[in-house]
Amino acid sequence: MPGKSPWKMAVGATAIALLAAGCGSGGSDDSAATSNTVSIGIGEPQHLIPSNTTESNGAEVLASLFYPLVDFDAQNQPVEVAAESITPDKTNTTWTVKLKPGFTFHNGEPVVAQNYVDAWNYGAYGPNGQGGSYFFEKIDGFADLQSKDPDGEEGPQKAPEPKAKKMTGLTVVDESTFTIKLSAPFAGFKSVLGYTVFYPLPKAAFSGDGVIAEGFEDAIVGNGPFKMKGKWEHDAQIVVEKVADFKGQVPKIDGITWKIYQEDTAEYADLVAGNVDVQTQIPIESLAKASADLGDRFKKSPNSSFQFVGFPTFQKEFADVNVRKAISMAINRQEITDQVFLGSQTPATSFVSPVVAGYRPNTCGAACEYNPTEAKTMYEAAKGPAEIKITYNVDGGHKAWVDATCNQIKASLGVNCTGQGEPKFADLLTKVEKKEPVGLIRLGWLMDYPLMENYLGPLYSTTGGSNYYGYSNPAFDNLVAAGSAAATPEEAIKKWQEAEDILVKDLPVIPLRNGQNVFGYSEKVNNVEVDLFQKVNLYKIEVVG
């Protein structure tokens, strides 16, 4: 093509390019404009198999697709939902679950006891690598489903097959009844059953004994009020529609579009423009303008998150309890929740979250009260270190408050305090494991089930899964165990409160803040509630007009 006009080439290329860019487009949400459906923003779920779903995005979607055995009332007491009754024996060791009749999965299969047992055995079986498997630890026979690598993780040998594939503690009595035998008595087990991992799976989920069918995760079949419409459109959306004549509580809306966002600021932009109806957690960057943008559609409600800093026990300079107490008293929690978090969090003055039964306000007492003069006197008398470090992970938006806390410590105690950022939480944990001098470590906790034990056990007991700082007090451990083994929930709470009193004396961590849901919704919807687990109440939300 020598000699001809380059314009022609350019125009031709442009036309082709524009055509290519334009084609394949489609309006994605024009159908939702008038119908009785809502769209709720989430992040891309990591997984949607119930036993592998431990983060809130997946849990929210599953809450629409499944109907749990128990749900929680306004006082966070468990109430039977898909279960007719859940009754313990005298020792709280064997629990009998009786299912309500008439429920079916979305594919027409009736829901039977075996569905629960199969799903739980799959979740607990070690080689399946399910993220929520630790929930089944309390069930008898769990240990036999795990295997240990004979030469450690790094070694060349593969781990042997676990001894068993089924937990001995689960027994099917008849079509609608099964029993759960625990390895130790636990009065609060009914509350545990409310969590996502305890949903049943239909027969269609399994392609063989204990093998999930290929593609099932993208088109989950549940027993809940909504069913999947089409497949999980990764990174885009998950659309669910109402199940005709659902036997349980019937929601007021006809369907939900779970819109997937990677950045919560993008989700907020869509919320303000009315392209998404509910955002369950408004990002801190957008909080300042949220009440101006949304008016009274900007709401707050309590959730279970609990933020604190821990003292690693290998850091000998913090061994004296008075040093820890002085640092705690040097921090003005109210100022930080107001200035840094713009009121989206509240100061914490106890070792458990206010949302659980048995919570008492201000158990921490004087130790959590801002008192710079006394703090300084106490700190100097106890000969606290002249250098304090707070290590945190930079990917969680923690820099602002860690720096603010450090400035308060500096001002109150007259020592040097620096915030030390690590790229990820995993890097922080690695340093703690190697016993490097990390100083104070930033930590947070979201509960799995609404019991005091869910804070006391994992965070402060010697074998607790999230006790990264190594606090260990046998008297405390015994009281937590005694509470779990108590005959009634009331007695359990009593023991757990006694255990919390020990924490006040020992102060292994400094409680800082309790989280809140700061959520907003569009003009299209009404009666929006966000619960303790950061989930929208799907049975109450309705479309306006």
Add this chain to the structure above:
Amino acid sequence: MFRYIVRRLLQMVLTFFGATFVVFALMFANQDDPLQALAGERPITESQRQALTERYHLDEPFIAQYWHYMKGMLTGDFGQSLTGRQIGDMLEAAWPVTFRLALLAAVIAAVIAIVAGVASAIRRGGTFDNVTLVFTLILLSMPIVVIAPLAQLLFGIQLGWFPPTSGADPSMWALLLPALVLASSVFATQLRVTRTSVAENLRADYVRTAKAKGLAFRRVISVHVLRNSLIPVITLIGVDLGNLMAGAIVTEGVFNIPGVGFNLARGIRTEDGPLVVGFVSALVIIFLIVNLLVDLLYAALDPRIRYE
């Protein structure tokens, strides 16, 4: 010409292996504990850690992991991301939208840059030239992390001209705002290069000859000057097209477009080695092909250039 293309293709194979090796090595060096990164702040049970470590070969040495990966890739299997999704499927879902976005941005940038560049070169020192100079300087000095949210706030939310986010399968209209934002990151340079190149050629002998022959000014500019001036600009556009596809990390995040940049950002955040390497491998291929096409375009534009 044929020999040239074959030689370039062979070079591409080497570059491809080199680039993926480097990326894999970097991901590997950066990787601390991807399983913990995935779980966030939740504890991982020992048996879960064990099962996942074996599934993703995390306990094997670097070379073995690279070997596993390459073996899969050469048979068309990009492997699994750490959340268990097929990376091949993810690529398939992510490419179309990124491709459309980048193409739209490239066209917008090229059209504006060439038209404005020629106009300001013809009247050098005039008002239009000075205004574009100031405007391009402002754009060049503003990073995309500022421009993207600003454009979203202004045109998406406050004025409401465009939808604030685009989503997975956007219409042309929904893509326009992110494409404009992306285009703004490259068109300033293209404009400056066009202007300089055209201005230089306007003083060339052949232009004087053309004018002396009595050709219309329009024809002198559009046929004689532009054709010779476009060579450096085409190079730039070619490189930019690659950059636009790779560099949309910020823009895709702000406008919620689940494309390549979006997936790369997620892979890096969760230390998902296979995911990052899979997308980068695809990007490397795109870069190589675009550059080859650009080189071949030279020959079409300038008869003096011959490839042997």
